[in-house]
Amino acid sequence: MTAVREAVARAEPRPPARTGQVKAAARWVRRAPLLPALVFTIVVTQLPFVATLVISLMRWNSLDPTNRGFAGIDNYTAVFTDPDLRSAIGVTAVLTATVVLVSLVLGLGLALLLDRKFAGRGLVRTMLIAPFLVVPVAAALLWKHALYNPEYGLLNGVLTWLFGADAPQPEWISGMPLLAVEASLVWQWTPFMMLILLAGLQSRPQDAVEAARIDGATPWQVFRYLTLPHLRQYLELGALLGSIYIVQNFDAVFTITSGGLGTANLPYTIYQTFYQAHDYGQASAAGVVVVVGSIVIATFALRVVSSLLREEVRG
Amino acid sequence: MSRILGLAAWFAGLLFFAPVAWMVLTSLHSEPDAATNPPSLAAPVTFDSYAAFFDSDPWPPLINSLSASIGSTVLVLLLAIPAAYALSIKKVEKWSDVLFFFLSTKMLPVVAGLLPIYLVAQYTGMLDNISFLVVLYTSMNLPIAVWLMRSFLAEVPGEILEAAALDGAGLVTTLRRVVAPVAMPGIAATSLICFIFSWNELLFARVLTGVVAGTAPVYLTGFVTSQGLFLAKVCAAAVVVSLPVLVAGFAAQDKLVQGLSLGAVK
Numbered sequence: 001m002t003a004v005r006e007a008v009a010r011a012e013p014r015p016p017a018r019t020g021q022v023k024a025a026a027r028w029v030r031r032a033p034l035l036p037a038l039v040f041t042i043v044v045t046q047l048p049f050v051a052t053l054v055i056s057l058m059r060w061n062s063l064d065p066t067n068r069g070f071a072g073i074d075n076y077t078a079v080f081t082d083p084d085l086r087s088a089i090g091v092t093a094v095l096t097a098t099v100v101l102v103s104l105v106l107g108l109g110l111a112l113l114l115d116r117k118f119a120g121r122g123l124v125r126t127m128l129i130a131p132f133l134v135v136p137v138a139a140a141l142l143w144k145h146a147l148y149n150p151e152y153g154l155l156n157g158v159l160t161w162l163f164g165a166d167a168p169q170p171e172w173i174s175g176m177p178l179l180a181v182e183a184s185l186v187w188q189w190t191p192f193m194m195l196i197l198l199a200g201l202q203s204r205p206q207d208a209v210e211a212a213r214i215d216g217a218t219p220w221q222v223f224r225y226l227t228l229p230h231l232r233q234y235l236e237l238g239a240l241l242g243s244i245y246i247v248q249n250f251d252a253v254f255t256i257t258s259g260g261l262g263t264a265n266l267p268y269t270i271y272q273t274f275y276q277a278h279d280y281g282q283a284s285a286a287g288v289v290v291v292v293g294s295i296v297i298a299t300f301a302l303r304v305v306s307s308l309l310r311e312e313v314r315g
Numbered sequence: 316m317s318r319i320l321g322l323a324a325w326f327a328g329l330l331f332f333a334p335v336a337w338m339v340l341t342s343l344h345s346e347p348d349a350a351t352n353p354p355s356l357a358a359p360v361t362f363d364s365y366a367a368f369f370d371s372d373p374w375p376p377l378i379n380s381l382s383a384s385i386g387s388t389v390l391v392l393l394l395a396i397p398a399a400y401a402l403s404i405k406k407v408e409k410w411s412d413v414l415f416f417f418l419s420t421k422m423l424p425v426v427a428g429l430l431p432i433y434l435v436a437q438y439t440g441m442l443d444n445i446s447f448l449v450v451l452y453t454s455m456n457l458p459i460a461v462w463l464m465r466s467f468l469a470e471v472p473g474e475i476l477e478a479a480a481l482d483g484a485g486l487v488t489t490l491r492r493v494v495a496p497v498a499m500p501g502i503a504a505t506s507l508i509c510f511i512f513s514w515n516e517l518l519f520a521r522v523l524t525g526v527v528a529g530t531a532p533v534y535l536t537g538f539v540t541s542q543g544l545f546l547a548k549v550c551a552a553a554v555v556v557s558l559p560v561l562v563a564g565f566a567a568q569d570k571l572v573q574g575l576s577l578g579a580v581k
Binding site: 027030031032033034036037038040041044045046047048049051052055109110113114116118119120121123124125126127128129130131132133134135136137138139141142143145146147149151152154156157158160161187190191192195196198199200203233234237241244247248250251254255266267270271274275280283284287288290291294295297298 | 317320321323324325327328329331332333334335337338341349350351352353354394395397398400401402405406407408413416417419420421422423424425426427428429430431432433434435450451453454457458461511514515517518522531532535536538539545546549550552553554556557560561564565568571572575576577579580
């Protein structure tokens with residue numbers, strides 16, 4: 001249809017100069033609805049980053065405003081030799097990878113359980129979504145005070161129930177700080193993964209599964225050779241979106257441990273450098289390092305999404 | 316076997332729901348009853364903590380959160396819908412590059428731009444101002460909204476658009492009769508997701524607001540005191556602040572899934 005219209009358009013005799021003008025005008029008419037969003041995004045998200053890049057090359061501490069100037073790569077040297085920032089890079093990687101992988105695996109398990117018919121399935125699904133819908137700060141406060149508290153938290157309360165008065169009463173947060181943060185995040189993000197994977201399972205072509213069953217395939221074979229390949233793109237999507245959000249996590253670290261006990265991730269560390277130390281140059285250099293790291297991960301992640309998009313176009 | 320798997324699902328559901336149930340139960344107990352070991356499940360129910368929460372004047376932060384969330388959601392829709400139109404129905408050249416540009420901004424960690432944003436707010440006198448948060452939340456959610464709306468608008472059947480054009484239907488008629496029915500569920504999913512993410516946001520609000528424009532999450536972080544028991548009050552505050560998201564999310568579970576998956580799942 002489009003081809004026909006284009007052919008007609010080509011066949012119509014027109015002065016060549018005007019055609020060019022008309023085409024350019026038509027292109028701008030097409031672009032017009034896009035421009036406000038594009039300009040807004042560039043101004044609000046890209047310009048600050050350019051500014052960060054500039055500030056990262058400057059000597060600038062807000063407590064010492066007169067001593068401002070070009071610092072070259074000093075801030076970067078400081079960032080890479082600062083043990084806090086180096087450990088923050090490691091913590092961010094471990095935290096993100098652990099939370100994404102564990103929630104994906106648990107989410108897959110839950111999605112498989114919910115993909116079957118049983119009494120009260122709707123209610124169970126609703127209960128499973130609830131953790132994701134608790135405001136993140138509220139969830140972090142809940143875990144810190146109502147669950148982890150060694151004296152009256154629910155976890156130790158349950159231990160007392162099970163094993164009586166001499167039950168072990170671990171100090172959850174000071175004993176295993178990173179694990180404590182991770183557990184609360186896994187609790188919040190597993191429902192997210194489950195929802196995406198469940199939707200993936202339900203979009204699976206049923207006739208192929210039926211045919212395989214009739215041909216005598218075991219449930220494991222059906223899962224391994226039909227379900228899992230079909231779910232692959234949903235697993236990738238969940239991992240991608242989960243990583244985007246969890247890399248940037250601030251609420252849980254800020255609330256549960258205040259970045260102490262070796263749980264300070266990059267967002268928290270940069271927040272602290274800027275908020276408490278007032279070293280604008282070094283905070284910006286750290287920001288640039290985070291961005292470069294994110295770009296490496298993002299390039300890979302975007303490739304995943306672009307394969308999804310191509311499939312959609314083909315489908 | 317089938318019965319065991321059903322029981323397993325119930326067990327998992329109850330396990331994940333337990334902290335939420337515990338939060339609600341604790342909020343309904345008196346402070347001493349909330350802080351016992353082992354827990355006192357059957358302690359008498361009281362609304363004292365809710366009364367204490369509402370006596371602490373939580374309305375300014377709650378209203379701030381509401382204005383920031385609704386304001387930015389409206390602004391996101393106003394910007395995202397035309398953009399999505401130009402990326403799906405009347406496609407601009409290189410539309411997929413533009414789409415990926417939007418997504419890539421989402422991968423830029425917000426902390427990286429925090430300092431310049433703070434300085435701009437300081438120099439323009441926009442610190443502690445809710446409209447500044449509206450702009451930031453809009454930029455935070457716009458890429459998601461563009462992706463979501465595009466994936467919905469991409470389902471507008473091209474043949475029907477052409478037929479409408481051949482029948483001489485104008486732009487307004489086409490938009491209303493052909494595009495709107497496909498776009499409405501997308502707008503609903505987009506609004507839900509943008510509202511939730513804005514309502515939940517802590518980092519920007521914490522750095523850029525103070526006593527005037529502080530949002531509900533910021534208010535929550537200040538609710539923990541070092542003196543005396545506060546567990547029931549914290550839980551009551553957490554319940555109240557989470558309630559809008561819980562209600563909206565439960566009421567629109569399918570929209571939630573569509574939104575979270577950027578429209579990949581419909």
